[in-house]
Amino acid sequence: MTLRGAWRRLCTALGAKDRDGDVGDELDSLLQMHIDDLRRTGVTEEEARRRALIELGGMEQVRQVVRDRRGLPSLEGWARDVKYAMRTLMRTPGFSLVAILVMALGIGTSVALFTVVRSVLLRPLPFPRPDRLVTLYSHDERSQPGTGNLTAPGDFYDWEKVSHGYEQMAIWRWSGYNMSSNGGDLPEFLNAGTCSWNLFATLGVNPALGRLSTPTDDQIGAEPTVILSWSFFKRRFNGDPGILGRTIRLNSRMYTVIGVLPEWFQYPDPKIQLWVPWQVDVTTDQVLTHFNHIFHVVARLKDGASAFAALQEVSAVEQQLYTRLRGSGPMEQDVVAIPLLEDVVGDVKTPLYVLLAAVVCLLSIACLNLSNLLVARSAARRREMAIRSALGSSRLSMIRQQLTESLLICLAGGGLGVLLAVGATRWLVGHWTELPRAYDVRPDGLAVSFALAITLLAGILAGLLPAISSTGGPILAALQDGSRGVGGNAARVSLRRALLTAEVALTVVLLIAAGLLFKSFVRLRTVDLGCTTKHVLTMTYFLRGEKYSKPEQIVDFDTQLLDKVRHLPGVEAAGLTNVVPGGGYYGDHEVWIPEHPAEATGVHRFAAYRTADPGYFSAMQIRLVRGRFFSDDERMERDKFVIVNEELVRQYFPGDENPIGKHLRVEWRTPEGESYEIVGVVGNTIYEIGKPVRPMMWFPILSGIPGNSGDSVLVVRSARDVLPLGVPIQRLIASLDRNLPVKNVLTMDQIVGESTANSSFSATLVLSFAALSLLLAAVGLYGVLAYLVTQRTVEIGIRMALGAKREGVLRLMLLDGLRPAALGLVLGVAASLGVTRLISSVLYGTSPLDPAVYLSVIATLLLSATFACLLPAWKAARIDPICALRTE
Structure with missing residues (x-):
């Protein structure tokens, strides 16, 4: 043509x-x-x-x-099918509205999760040739597969010298700076990054304004320079390009602003407000150390270079360093390379895929629900289909016509679902506080295409079985069917039950997964931190710069602050530390016990280090197991005392050995290490919710060591609501130093809430999807049974006229609905035994085969199914036989 x-x-x-x-x-x-x-x-x-x-x-x-x-006969036929389907659906507005809402729910949630998963996990990072970027981690036999440890700077520079497979390599680490008040602005603590000069060149990033760092900027003793993030540039300086070349005061030192990063650059986290060259504030020993594992390493593969060969080069160097230095300190044996995208999103990959699987289940349940309703509805139209067939209509055309109805329902539901997906995506991004790459999540053309594809697929899958079922079979038998025979065909009944069974089985799997996640979250929220969390307020400050370069300056500030805070009305106790329970790992040191024999070469013992003042343990109500707390005079030069936790004693003082009076040697200030006497043993505290207990040791914070004692968290306990004390305490800090910012003013309950935010969000979403699935399954059971009760009115009337009791009719209809529900429950539980093992990695303190969860789901499903079937069954039992027979 x-x-x-x-x-x-x-x-x-x-x-x-x-x-x-x-x-x-x-x-x-x-x-x-x-x-x-x-x-x-x-x-x-x-x-x-x-x-x-x-x-x-x-x-x-x-x-x-x-x-x-x-x-165009096919186009005209399709148009006639559309008109006929629209008239048919408009004749049953209740059915049509319910079906559209069911599909909108399934399609909308699927599109929203697809948008998030694609934007976070699948969309390439916004760098040139992002597939060539990797993160390198140190690795040893204790590390989990695919994971590693942060890298020491000395290792990095040795890798860089011998590497031929990597075009460039760069290092960076998290940091923070106090920004002094200026021109009426308040002082502010800024999350920052310190990096080698070529980090942005390695990533392929050009500045939006100014320039990037050069090798001369990243040298010991160089003039301090800083590069601003776009958000900080707009927020603090109102987007004024005149800031370039000017200085800002960070940690009481002047830094020259040399550039502004583009708006889209938010690696590794939007929280980072500025970047400084890392060698400016360090010593030569810190640059060359092989034992301080604090840096992330980013590398770009050369074009045409083998990723395996490039990794082998740096691994060989690391193995040589391990052989040469393993007796001198903690060393790693190997190097592992992780794609940069996976490194950025690794923590949320499993939760996102769990949520995606949940919405796929929800969409499948919605399709089964619609299909089941269409099967029940098509039973009443079987006579109509037989008449049309007798008049010459082909089976293909009748199937096409019924598929058109299903597609119209799904298209209407898909359009509504896209609107729902836009709102749901915004809500997800706004409420999932720890979602990486949240700035990149947005619906686009591909999301709309995905919505259209699943809409058409859902329409075909939901409508095909009912269409085939209603158009098959002998014409004469269908024409001879009276109303009493509608819905009674064995094949149609079997299909209806099979669809209901599949729907209930999927619902059971989703309910059990949601129950396990929710129970895991409850376990996380109720975990014992080893201290009190009620009415405890915390706030963090950092003593940095020339003003706090001497120990006595740090100790003087801390002493004055504690004295003022303890005299505030409502304060029961106050103390200082560097990190509270649940606040993170912070860092560790290798320790030696002089009273024990020397360890074998390559064997190292580590303990997380903390600082505390004499009142900290009492303020936090941390249990004293043995010995004593610090005394007020154990400060400055008299600081050679340490308090350890029970886990350190269990691992490093086995048996009944008394650790009190023994010593720990730690390389705290000198390479030779210093010996600290153990004066107390306290109960174990959790450094992060969901993580195992680690050996810990506390040193006197009033020793005044710059860089260690300068990181301070003030804890305040009250007998009542402690939040009103926040502002008065901040005023006290400002009275001592008006340029000292305070950050993270949080209660202990809020810290616990932040630590479990991801688990809470995932569990809540999956539980919501499971509840919606249960509702859909109940609606499916109710809708199908109610429709069939209407179609079987004459049959029920005949039964009752022949002597059937109302209780018997009630039992008959209940069993008709509960049989597929019971079978689906059995299949769902069996499937869950295998499926739930896939989410075991995100469970805390909960077995994938937890009997309480399984029993709760079984009871909930049976109860919901009974209620869903009860109303139609009760209606059937109340039918008047005379009125029913008159409808024949």
Whole structure:
């Protein structure tokens, strides 16, 4: 067919009414001419018309042939199917509305999660050739597969010297700076990054304003420079380009602003407000150390270079360093490379895939629900389908017509679902506080295409089985069916039960997974931190710069602050530490016990280090197991005392050995290490919710060591609500140093809440999806049974007329609905035994086979199914036999 012919056919099809009128006029004219010719032979009018019609053939058949030759029959047939389907759906608005809402829910949640998963896990990072970027981690036999430890700077520089497979390598680490008040602005603590000069060149980032760092900026003793993030540039300096070349005061030192990063650059986290060269504030020993594992390493593979060969080069160097230095300090044996994208999103990959699986289950349940409703509905239309078949309609055309109904429902639900997905995506991004790459999550054309694809697929899957079921079978049997036989066909009943069984089974799997996640979250929230969390307020400050470069300056500030805070009305106790329980790992040191024999080469003992003042343990109500707390005079030069936790004693003082009076040697200030006497043992505290207990040791914070004692968390305990004390305490800090910012003013309960935020969010979402699935399953059971009760009214009336009791009818209808529910429950529980093992890695203190969760789900499902079936069954039991028989 030529393009012109196709266009003519399309125009003809669009003007079908006019075309049919013209053809009809021509045929009527031709018929009349034949009639006139026959009349002239002397036959009557009726006989002439009869002979003319016989000679010309069927007029409607001729019209149809003309239509097929001049128009687009398939398009016209589809248009007729759409019109018929719309009229059919409008005749049952309740059914149509419920079906549309069910599909909108399934499609909307699926599109929202697809958008998040694609944006976070699948969309490439916004760097040139992002597939060539990797993160390198130190690695040893204790590390989990695919994971590693942070890298020491000395290791990094040795890797960089010998690497031929990597185009560039760079290091960075988290940091923070106090920004002094200026021009009326308040002092502020800024999350920052310190990095080697070539980090941005390695990533392929150009500045939006100014320039990036050069090798001369990243040298010991160089003039301090800083690069601002775009958000900080707009927020603090109102987007004024004049800030370039000017200085800002960070940690009481002047830094020259040399550049501003582009708005889209938010690696590794949007919280980072500025970047400084890392060598400016360090010593040569800190640059060359192989034992301080604090840096992330980013590398870019050369074009054409083998990732395996490049990794082997740096691994060989690390192995040589391990062989040479393992007796001198903690060393790693190997190097592992992780794609940069995976490194950025690794913590949320499993939770996101769990949520995606949950919404796929929800969409499947929605499709099964719609399909089941259509099966029940098609039972009443079986006689109609048989009549249409007897009149010459093909089975394919009848299936197409019913599929059109299903597609219209899904298209309406899909349109509503896309609107729902836009709102749901925004809500997810706004409430999932720890979601990486949240700035990159947005619906786009691919999300709309995905919505259209799953809408069409759902429409076909949901409508195909009902359409095939209602159009099959002998025509005569269907025509002979009375209303009492509607819905009673064994094949249709089996199909309905199979769909309900599958729907209930998927719901059970989702409910059990949600129950396990929720129980895991409850366990996390109720974990014992080893201290009090009630009415405890914390706030963090950092003593940095020239003003706090000497121990006595740090100790003087801390002493004055504690004295003022303890005299505030409402304060029961106050103390200082560097990190509170649940606040993170912070760091560790290798320790030696002088009273024990020397360890074998390569064996190292580590303990997380903390600082505390004499009142900290009492303020936090941390249990004293043995010995004593620090005394007020154990400060400055008299600081050679340490308090350890029970876990350190269990691991490093086995048996009944008393650790009190023994010593720990720690390389705190000198390479040779210093010996600290153990004066107390306290109960174990949790450094992070969901993590195992680690050996810990506390040193006197009033030793005044810059860089260690300068990191301070003030803890305040009260007998009542402690939040109103926040502002008065901040005023006290400002009275001591008006340029010292305070950050993270949080209660201990808020810290616990932040630590469990991801688990809480994931568990809540999956539980919501499970509840929606349970609702859909209940709606499916209720809808199908209610529809079939209506169709079986005459049958029930006959049963009751023949002596059936109302209780028997009630039991019959209940069993009809509960059989597939019970079978689905059994299949769902069996499937869950295997499926829940896949989420065991995100569970805390909860077994994938937790009997309490399984029993709760079984009881909930049975109760919901019983209630869903009870109302239609009760309605069936209340049928009046006389009225029912009159409907026949």
